[in-house]
Amino acid sequence: MNVDFRKHRYMLFTLLLLILVNLFAVPRLYTLKGYADMLILCCPGGTLSASVWEQLKNQDANEKTEENELFSQAALWKSLKEITILSEQNGREQKVSCYQIKGQPGAVFGEGLLSGRYFTEKEDNVCLLDRDTARKLFGSEHVLGMEARINGTCCRIIGILSESRPVCVIPAGVGASSAGGIGAGGGASSAGETGAEGGAPSAGETGAEGGASSAGGTRVGGGISSAGADGGFDGAAVRKKESGQSSDLTISRMETLFGRAGGQRIDGHLYYMTACLIHFGAFSWIFVLAGIVLGKRTHKKRIAAVCLAAAAGTLWLGIRLAAPGSDYLPSYWSDFDFFSRIFQEKIKQIRELAAYQEFSAWQELFRAWQQVIGADIFGGMVCIISFYYTGYVKK
Structure with missing residues (x-):
């Protein structure tokens, strides 16, 4: 009798652990679902072209192209490495990683905006800062509307990001050359023009009075130099228009659109x-496992059948929610190498993200994924030990 009580107590403890595991995993699954429409093509070194992007964006608003149908949001970004920004209010300085973004920042940062708003494509001389940088520069994170000087250019702060490192994000495109630099003392002229008193010289010429030079130019006296004449962005991020849309198809469109694979x-x-x-x-x-153990212990097939039906229903629900889609199904069932290729490709993607995480949104995505997997492994091990104990200890 005492043995039965101990076993029942152990089973209750196991059930409680499973409930806790589920409560831990479900919110993280919900977080992952928020990133399910995110697709990123990352090519560090400024190798993504912006020329086709401009052609796409400049098309008539009433004309719907295939690419427009695939993307609900899209953005290009370029890393300007580390720069120093200055508080106009108190003179404090902070070194940050600076990024230029062309398009919609929400495609890159997602829900990572703590306050304020993202800038639009037509805005200039505005910026986004992370919370810690705002606190160090101004003593508070409530800094919307204040100005920060970025290499000589005053930029109004319109949003605070949840980035885990010092970050400054500025728009690319308006009031700048083709890739969008921010010049000190004025806007940057396009390639081929000569910069004077704050303008941007053409390739190979030297800028004076703090202008922002284009590719090949020399920058003197401050200002953020823009990328090359054809773009020179490090990555592209899009949000799929439909949740069930093929990721492989969308990535192929991105590689075709930006001329980089x-x-x-x-x-x-x-x-x-x-x-x-x-x-x-x-x-x-x-x-x-519960059906096997309980069926064996009680000698009632009905209990085993109920557990097996619950297992089938749970698996069906998981497949329905996961919605694998056509990316994970072969065109011909005789293609036996399809699943092997898919497995190797996806494992490569997971390893690449584990090794290289540019923004906090990527870090949150990978961290939530790890936590769900870890919680499920822990719960499975606990249940196996529990079922083994209750199934084989004699009365």
Whole structure:
């Protein structure tokens, strides 16, 4: 009798652990779902072209192209490495990683905006800062509307980001050359023009009075130099228009659009799908083990059948929520190498993101994915030990 009580107590403890694991994993699955429409093509070194991007954006608003149908949001970014920004209010300085963004910043940062708003494509001399930088420069994170001097140019702060490192984000394109530099003492002229008193000289010429030179020019006296005449961006981020849209198709369109293939790919749906399948698959396996153990102990096939039905229903729900889509199904079922290629490709993507995480949104995506997988492994191990104990200890 005492043995039965101990076993029941152990089972209750295991059930409580499973509930806690589920409560831990479900919010993170919800977080991953928010990134399921995110796709990123990353090619550090300024190799992504912006010329086709401009052609796409300048098309008539009533004309719907295939690329417009694929993307709900899109942006290009370029890293300007580390720069120093100055508080106009008290003279404090802070070194930050600066990025220029052309398009919609929400495609890159997602829900990572703590306050304020993202800038639009037509805005200039505005910026986004992370919370810690705002506090160090101004003593508070409530700095919307204040100005910071970025290499000689005054920029109004319109948003605070949840980045984990010092970051400043500025728009690219308006009041600048083709890729959008911010010049000190005035806007930057386009390639081929000569900069004077704050203008930007053409390739090979030298700028004076703090202008922002284009590719090949020399920058003197401050100002952020722009990228090359054809863009020179480090990465492209888009949000898929439809949740069930093929990621492979969208990535192919991106590579065609920006004239660059072979870069690092980040597919938000891959992480949501794998976490969802592993989570619901683990609980399906737990139901199977419960059916085997309880059926063996009670000699009642009805209990085993109910557990197996619960396992099948849980697995079906997981597949339905994960929505693998056509990216994970072969065109011909005789293509036996399809799943091997898919597995190797997706493992490569996961390893690349583990090694290189540019923004906090990417870090949150990977961290949530790791936490769901870890929680499910822990819950599965606890259940296996529990079922083994209750199934084989004699009365």
